[in-house]
Amino acid sequence: MPNFAYIVKDAKGARVEGIMKADTLDVAIDKLSKEGSTIISVKAASEGAFKGKMSLFDKLMLAIYKFRTGVSLKTLVFFTRQLSTMFSAGLTLEKAISDLEREETNKKFSKVLRKISDDIRKGYSLSESMEQHPGVFNPLYIALVKAGEVSGTLHTVLDELSDYLEKIEDTRRKVMSAMAYPIFIMVFLTIVVWGMFYWIIPQFSEVYSNFDADLPGPTLAAIAASNFIKNNVIATVFLAMLTVFGFFLIYLTDRGRYLMDAFILKIPVIGQVVTNSIMSKFSRTFSILMTAGVPIMDTMELTENVVQNAVVEGAVRKARVMVKEGYGVANAFRKTGAFPPTLLQMLSTGEETGDMD
Incomplete structure (x- = not known):
């Protein structure tokens, strides 16, 4: 069954974006209309939009989609733990998620929970409801929920999933803490080098200009680079931003990502x-x-x-x-x-x- 990306306004006038499964485009539109939504846009999502072989454009759109619809791991950890506790206490999934939606302070996630609660009320399973929000729930999360539904141990799976996400979050914090010092050194050295080219080298350049002597090639190159940076600050900043964006686009390609990831693994510390x-x-x-x-x-x-x-x-x-x-x-x-x-x-x-x- 194909995926369709939709943008609608709900009964309260709030803008809602997501992915839904339907046999045809007409079926998708009819389904959204019956939900009382005002349709802004409905179109077929490319087959590679969320899995498999993706074009560079698909990857860029997926990155933007996840940025706009995603939530932090910390938020997801808290939600999963609360859902596990409430479901184990005897509340229905629809009731538990509805209660969590009312208490949620993250507006993006609150809309997602409201949609999931509505879908469960209409007869969809929890995993099917979560599948409509790939920017929030990844395939691993959905697969575990689906396994719990099939085996009848959803409460156990949710509890284990909570522990798993908490450990992943803890590992992420430790990694960020361990990398903070090396990153600080790299940023500091970058600032020092930029300062040398902007302030120090120009002063040496004035001294050298008073001598009638041939300067080495590297020295001439450093002076030329310094003059360019000092006289073209805006252009230099723009070039730096363009370079970063270029690396981002390269990273979105399979070959570029492989080379960069391999390089990262070889960096000392x-x-x-x-x-x-x-x-x-x-x-x-x-x-x-x-x-x-x-x-x-x-x-x-x-x-x-x-x-x-x-x-x-x-x-x-x-x-x-x-x-x-x-x-x-x-x-x-x-x-x-x-x-x-x-x-x-x-x-x-x-x-x-x-x-x-």
């Missing part, structure tokens, strides 16, 4: 911190998916989409292909050469004992 963070997220994600009863191939695919590093994603993808061809899980990951011995040993032990979670 920062690379090790990032690697540890990725492996921590990988092991926790793999564990919670297996615990929830998600099949191994689906687990590997979802884990691939969570690690957020093209090098490791490629390694997981290769391992998934090898497992499909008959290799053992631990052996497949070992052959990629991208995973540390400790993690491989844990996978091997789990595979031998039949306890992969």
